[in-house]
Amino acid sequence: MRGLFAFLAGSLFGTGLLISGMTDTTRVQGWLDVFGNWDPTLAFVMGGAILPMLVAWRLTRNRAPLVVDRFPAPPRAELDRRLIVGSVLFGVGWGLAGLCPGPAMASLSYGGVGGIVFLIAMIAGMFAAPKLGAQLDRVANAA
């Protein structure tokens, strides 16, 4: 059952990304491009996606998930170097290409060679991340 619901979630996610235009890098870069011809679409996508999740988080109170024992732990409160540095690195890559992990996967079948190259590079980056993260901690502790 977990697999079935996960497939359903991935299908909804992919269909949403497709029809919202968020697999089009010009739209994403257009939203980030406040000094150019600004494209507001991404804000509507983000807002539209947050709405059902506001309801969903409310429904998690005093309840258990359908097919497993418990919901995710409450979010941690503390901010750390990893969160900031990682988000900045991600943002630079996102700005450069206009793709983030969800759309990179959703557009794989129509993104051409470039899309496949991006996905492979992204997976390579994910492979390297644990070591680079540990390095970041060491540098931070030494400073």
Next chain:
Amino acid sequence: MNVEWLWGLAGGLLIGLGAAVYLLCNGRIMGASGILGGLVERNDRSATTERLAFVAGLIGVPFLLRPLIAPQAQTHLTGDMAIVILAGLLVGVGTRIANGCTSGHGVCGISRFSLRGIVATVFYILAGGLTVALFRHALGVI
């Protein structure tokens, strides 16, 4: 009339619905980088089937539906492979070090008022905006 924002809103609702299904049924946060990164790192083997099923839906359903509902959809990704590779590496490393991306920190984090999700989102949007400003308007390479 420009209806692009309506498609954005409709697509966004579907994305949020997917995240809600993943949360309410499987008890998990729908983060694209966490799901793919979890497969890459092979942490928590019990989640492997679930993660593969998610990725199969995410890649396979747009493949099947695009000819029917959005045949004009294209990625318009830059043909500059150096940029593509650099961007892919940064997105992969950054999202895993930060433990989340636009779906996990953005959609799922903001909707539960998580400080970490909100702060991460502010930083990747600022970094993305500055990157486009610098590389498009100052350097003219993207």
